[in-house]
Amino acid sequence: MTRVLRLLALRALSAIPTLLIVAFGAFMLLEFAPGDAVDAYLAQTGGDAGFAAELRRSLGLGGTFAERLAGFLVSLATLDLGQSVVFARPVASVIAERLPNTLLLMASTTLFAAGIGLGLGMLAGRRPSSLADHGISTAALVLLAIPNFWLGLLLVVGLAVSWPLFPVAGIRSLTTTGGPAVALLDLLHHLVLPTLALGAGYIALYLRTLRAGMVEAWQSDHVRAARARGLSESSVLRRGVVRPALLPSLVVAGQNIGTLVGGSVVVETLFSIPGMGRLAFEAVTGRDTALLVGVVMSATLMVLAINLVVDLAMAWVDPRLGAIDG
């Protein structure tokens, strides 16, 4: 138990500098981008010099770099995410709207990709260089090579337009009637195509990692020892091969989930899902510093939390990890 607590404390401390660096990076990125939030806004509306000046004044964009930096540091120190310029609302409320959609897509994509990927990986790694292994590995390579925007478009054309099994876009129906069960089914129905589009590439990653781990494990001494002890082939596979090979897969899962919490601009745009990826994109094109900092910081927090969970899971799978001085 102390092992876990120490890990938690260490991670919480190391999260602070990470967050600060990331927030500062987002701030500087938009500081150095040409044009400000008012320029981005005026591109849609036009307006005379007074209109622009009034907007800059009301949005607090008039000052010098030093003043804006000071404002940024103050809001950071007071943990105030501030007001979004693009949405004219508090950043926290915008993120609170978008984050659940991205988390849902992340969860469904991870479950789908890990489920299929690990399953196929086990089939392939059971007998390396067998016909099944070659077939599965080649298929995985193809999946990895398909760009998700293209796959997404194909899925839409095939399964939403020509054969309308799934909705074209959105995260839920515009008008829902019925209880929570209906709403949940509706949500899952909407998640199918985006999950397939986003998850296909990840299937290959899980598959290849697990398979590689298994290939290595088959050669190892503990497998030979287990066989020498007369263990059945299936229990050798389960305990001696799959279990150690799962460790690198967990690491891969952690990394993938980390990428997914940032949201996918492409898939979210294609399927009109209001998520974090699209939000970050809108923040950059709208030169909305407060929003971008908020998006980047919340994504970073999620990544750190996920890494922590992965570390804990690893420690559980492999008792040797973090056991020093334990």
Add this chain to the structure above:
Amino acid sequence: MALHRRDILAGATALTAAAISSKARAQVAAPRSGGILTVAADTEPRNLNPAIVASNGVFYVASKVIEPLAEMIDGGDGLAPRLATRWEGSPDGRNVTFTLRDGVSWHDGKPFTSADVAFSAMRLWKPLQNLGRIVFKNLEAVDTPDARTVVFRFSVPTPFQLVRNALPGLASVVPKHLYDVGDIATNPANMRLIGTGPFRFAEHRPGEFYRLEKNPAYWEAGRPYLDQIIYRVLPDRGAIAAALEANQIQLAAFSAVPLADMERLGKVPGIAVIPQGYDGITYQLTVEINHRRKELADARVRRAIAHAIDRKFVVDTIFLGYAKPSNGPVPAFDKQFHRTDLPDSGFDRRRAEALLDEAGLPRGGNGMRFSVRLLPAPWFEQTRQFGDYLRQALRAVGIDAQIANNDPAAHLKAVYTDHAFDIAIGSPVYRNDPAISTTILYESGLPAGVPFSNQYGYASPAMDGLIRRAASAVDPAERTALYRDMQTLAATDLPLIHVAEFTFLTVARRTVMNVANNPRWATSHWADTWLSA
């Protein structure tokens, strides 16, 4: 696939409908009340109040909720009454008197009166609105002799013609009783609109949709026909096309579907591509020129650039025929002001080369005369594509153009604030009168940072004189004549080069009726839009 009788009937109906123009389709059957119209939206403006932000993105949603004093129509004198039923200017250009519609109430039940118009004009249009700040800058006071009468008083003579032409776009009326407390710019009613229009604002789920519902107490009896309008936020153009095909939306305006997809979509049974309904918001494809660059300050060089452009090719290839070639600041749709006899700058590469030689810019060792930085506006597919075309067209006459691509904010700053460009591709909007957003492209002395204005370094006393005189010309004939002279001067000086004028396309299911039946249709009321069964 089995053929059913219903399919054959539907096909026959579609064929009949295709044979009849969109405007005539309304007469085929009697309008039917009811139904939900779902349309595509690609933006969610941060301020949805059309009295503050007069832009198409705002009007697309807001014009169904908040009404202007008058709306554009085809034919007649071009205007139809909405909240005002009569308007009259005094001969000296100092006063404009409006008679307001009777029996109109706000969506919250309060009566609509002259006080609302006076408040909107003095507190929103004049001081806050992006376009109103220009047109209503000399509006001194608005009198309300009674609840149905409003008198605009101008401090200097202001052409009634201009005020009239500005009514559809710039004169949206908001309720005084909700806006006279607190800061107008941050009023919650800017997002949860309260108006007098045929539809009430019901719901906005950010990133997903806007929902408007029928106003049962609308002043026009029996209207609107639709129960609801839902604006579905679909940021991807491919997704919009797919949603139309799958009948999950019934209409996409503002050419929201890529032009290249239009032909294919137009052939899908049940879908129509409708080019009408945007004349009142004509966009112009222009080549913007930085006169601070010494080569480009020479009118012969600018004329050479104009001759290097094959307008027909641009219209046919980039706009796939959905545009018209243009060579002046007023589009052909505006019969009031448009001049057909402008000096021609047709496609003539030999003439272009001769002019460049004459200007003392011979081809150098690498075959190029000089090089320029070309900044295409990023907002339209066509402005970007025209950038690629212009680069090649200029190379052909010995001008080496280097394209620099920017996102909207960076483009706006580079061109209109920093003047860090040699040539840019622009797309100004012509809004029914040259004084609203067109003369600003030619007048000198504007401060840096005004978007879509003369940031080109062009300064002509003759041009400024014409613009100034027209600004206070109260006699419509005199004013029209001045703007006709202005067009000639613009085509001679060529401070910027007009290449094409384009409007948008609407793609709609054939069940949507009364589409595109006025020149600002997508940004108008939709009270008479209906869905056939």
